[in-house]
Amino acid sequence: MIGLFVLLFIATSSFGSDIDIFVIDREGRPVADVAVYALRLDGQNDLPAPTANAVMDQIDKQFVPHVLVVQTGTAVEFPNSDTVAHHVYSFSHPNKFLLPMYHGEQHPPVTFEHSGVVTLGCNIHDHMLGYILVVDSIAVAKTDENGKASLSLDNPQDYEINIWSPRIRDRDEALSKTVVTPGSPEPEVTFHLAKKLNPPHDRQSRSTPWSEY
Amino acid sequence: MVRVLILIAAIFLGFAVQAINAAEAPDPYKLRAGIDISFINSSGYTSWTEGFVGKLRYDDSNDGLMISRAFADFEIQLADTFKAHTVLEAYDDDIGSTVDFTEAYVEWRPVPQSENRYRLKLGLFYPRISLENITAGWTSPYSMSYSAINTWVAEELRTVGAELSVFRRPAMFGGAHTIRLQGAIFYGNDPTGSLLAWKGWSVHDRQSRFGDKLPLPPLPVIQPDSLFDDQDPYVAPFLEIDDRAGYYVNVEWRFNQQLLIRAMHYDNRADPTADEGGQYAWATKFQHIAAHAVLPGDWELLFQWMTGSTVMGDVVNGIGDIDADFDSMYLMLTRAYNRHRFSLRYDKFAVTDNDQTLQDDNSEDGDAWTLAYFYEYSDKVSIGAESLSIKTDRFSWQYYGLDTTRTEKQFQLSIRLRFGN
Numbered sequence: 001m002i003g004l005f006v007l008l009f010i011a012t013s014s015f016g017s018d019i020d021i022f023v024i025d026r027e028g029r030p031v032a033d034v035a036v037y038a039l040r041l042d043g044q045n046d047l048p049a050p051t052a053n054a055v056m057d058q059i060d061k062q063f064v065p066h067v068l069v070v071q072t073g074t075a076v077e078f079p080n081s082d083t084v085a086h087h088v089y090s091f092s093h094p095n096k097f098l099l100p101m102y103h104g105e106q107h108p109p110v111t112f113e114h115s116g117v118v119t120l121g122c123n124i125h126d127h128m129l130g131y132i133l134v135v136d137s138i139a140v141a142k143t144d145e146n147g148k149a150s151l152s153l154d155n156p157q158d159y160e161i162n163i164w165s166p167r168i169r170d171r172d173e174a175l176s177k178t179v180v181t182p183g184s185p186e187p188e189v190t191f192h193l194a195k196k197l198n199p200p201h202d203r204q205s206r207s208t209p210w211s212e213y
Numbered sequence: 214m215v216r217v218l219i220l221i222a223a224i225f226l227g228f229a230v231q232a233i234n235a236a237e238a239p240d241p242y243k244l245r246a247g248i249d250i251s252f253i254n255s256s257g258y259t260s261w262t263e264g265f266v267g268k269l270r271y272d273d274s275n276d277g278l279m280i281s282r283a284f285a286d287f288e289i290q291l292a293d294t295f296k297a298h299t300v301l302e303a304y305d306d307d308i309g310s311t312v313d314f315t316e317a318y319v320e321w322r323p324v325p326q327s328e329n330r331y332r333l334k335l336g337l338f339y340p341r342i343s344l345e346n347i348t349a350g351w352t353s354p355y356s357m358s359y360s361a362i363n364t365w366v367a368e369e370l371r372t373v374g375a376e377l378s379v380f381r382r383p384a385m386f387g388g389a390h391t392i393r394l395q396g397a398i399f400y401g402n403d404p405t406g407s408l409l410a411w412k413g414w415s416v417h418d419r420q421s422r423f424g425d426k427l428p429l430p431p432l433p434v435i436q437p438d439s440l441f442d443d444q445d446p447y448v449a450p451f452l453e454i455d456d457r458a459g460y461y462v463n464v465e466w467r468f469n470q471q472l473l474i475r476a477m478h479y480d481n482r483a484d485p486t487a488d489e490g491g492q493y494a495w496a497t498k499f500q501h502i503a504a505h506a507v508l509p510g511d512w513e514l515l516f517q518w519m520t521g522s523t524v525m526g527d528v529v530n531g532i533g534d535i536d537a538d539f540d541s542m543y544l545m546l547t548r549a550y551n552r553h554r555f556s557l558r559y560d561k562f563a564v565t566d567n568d569q570t571l572q573d574d575n576s577e578d579g580d581a582w583t584l585a586y587f588y589e590y591s592d593k594v595s596i597g598a599e600s601l602s603i604k605t606d607r608f609s610w611q612y613y614g615l616d617t618t619r620t621e622k623q624f625q626l627s628i629r630l631r632f633g634n
Contacts, residue, residue, distance in 0.1 A: 083634075085241050085290065087293060087294075087324075089324050089325060091324075091325050091326050091327055091328070098293075098324055100293045119384065121325065123293075123294065123322050123324055123325070124290075124322075126330070126380075129388045166384070166388055167387045169385075169387075197387075198386055198387025198388075198389055199389045199468075199469060200389075201387070201388055201469070202389075202469040202470045202471075
């Protein structure tokens with residue numbers, strides 16, 4: 001029994017490989033909050049069922065986090081930490097949904113069965129904007145303030161590393177790179193963006209919010 | 214005194230409603246009420262609110278310590294995509310009933326099926342003009358008295374009809390930009406323009422309510438046996454007189470909370486020869502442009518410009534019996550330092566009289582400086598001070614034996630109390 005564990009441990013450590021991904025903008029500055037995910041090049045992304053729910057909260061009339069990246073089939077909770085009502089929707093085909101969230105009401109999480117970008121809005125607070133990126137991969141991460149993310153790739157396969165952010169305007173071809181694992185000679189992959197980024201979404205932090213009048 | 218008591222009773226009623234709502238989960242209700250307790254020192258001609266010509270809301274025999282404003286702004290979510298919004302405003306003056314509506318409408322907000330979002334408003338509401346009046350009860354967080362443009366909006370403009378908006382935040386720009394188109398069809402607003410021609414531009418904070426009868430100066434042309442002697446001594450600006458609908462279209466572009474630009478074309482399409490029940494229809498149209506920009510150092514610049522015309526009576530050779538062009542602009546610089554906010558505004562305004570009607574020269578030319586400060590003690594209490602100076606050249610003041618140039622001044626200290634969820 002112990003031997004089996006040892007064998008498994010050896011197996012995972014020998015096949016497993018961490019890859020660091022860096023995202024750098026046109027001026028050479030790191031880009032934070034970029035979703036990063038790895039797809040198997042052989043297309044065999046047969047995924048285990050997600051075990052944990054993800055959370056997209058509403059705090060101070062903002063979606064938190066602004067960008068969430070999850071594996072296909074993940075259930076996402078929308079807890080509403082605000083004292084005001086929200087009315088969250090997505091018109092993104094085929095992940096359309098509608099979630100009236102009045103204070104104190106319970107509602108089940110939303111399961112995203114299709115890959116793609118889900119743009120979130122609130123029908124009560126028009127300025128609210130959030131994104132859920134649904135991908136056929138268990139290897140997902142987001143870049144930190146240093147523009148860095150790490151992915152664990154456990155299978156001896158060739159992978160395609162992809163990045164996504166609502167701020168990135170580069171063509172799709174520039175947003176994916178092929179890596180060979182395990183034992184890839186390059187333990188890191190850097191994306192140098194060529195186009196100027198879209199400005200970040202405002203956090204509505206001013207003392208006087210701009211009105212709907 | 215009775216009015217003050219009614220006012221206080223209304224305010225307590227507001228608190229009671231709020232307390233009941235607060236006891237349970239407040240959603241989907243939103244009630245925000247406010248009272249401004251002010252000390253006002255005003256000098257100038259007797260105010261237009263007293264039926265004379267002064268441009269301010271108060272004058273030296275009508276100032277001191279008072280409740281200058283009391284309002285209740287109530288929103289209720291009737292269904293997931295329907296909300297109703299009403300604003301009640303209480304004033305202790307002789308212009309209307311103590312409490313009346315400034316706005317009352319329902320809004321349909323269908324769930325978006327694409328990047329386009331639609332909004333349909335039905336009822337009584339402000340057209341999307343002011344950059345200043347952005348908080349509950351159409352209050353300005355920048356100053357107590359509104360710019361000349363928005364003071365006129367408060368006096369004589371309201372949509373009584375339907376307004377459709379479509380706006381989108383294109384994904385290709387990462388959601389940073391919003392473009393909005395609006396169109397409205399409305400009835401009412403036929404007498405709109407009367408006050409602007411006959412009294413001129415003003416700078417104050419009084420918002421007309423639906424049933425208000427706004428006093429006119431004792432104009433020679435509305436006296437018995439004069440040209441417009443059917444005119445009541447007041448204007449009821451939100452009446453429909455000729456059964457012709459008016460319209461406006463508005464476009465807006467917004468970049469996050471950094472820059473906002475608006476442009477509107479408004480036309481009440483009134484028949485200038487129509488009159489009914491002591492009120493005339495004035496053909497009033499204008500263009501409006503507005504910009505709000507956040508500058509480096511967190512300074513904010515607000516700008517609005519309006520130019521238009523109003524015509525009443527028979528039109529001969531393209532000129533009406535009463536025919537005036539009106540123009541105004543302001544620039545405001547404002548900055549918040551933690552709980553403090555300073556605002557400085559410069560207003561410029563003019564009315565150009567195009568007709569030859571005797572004893573009715575409505576030309577004027579003027580400007581105004583407003584310096585305002587607010588300290589936000591808490592969510593519920595702010596303290597403010599404002600100094601206002603408005604200088605006008607107006608020929609018609611000689612009809613009343615007054616100097617045609619006058620600088621009117623006002624100093625106001627206020628405590629703003631705010632309640633609600």
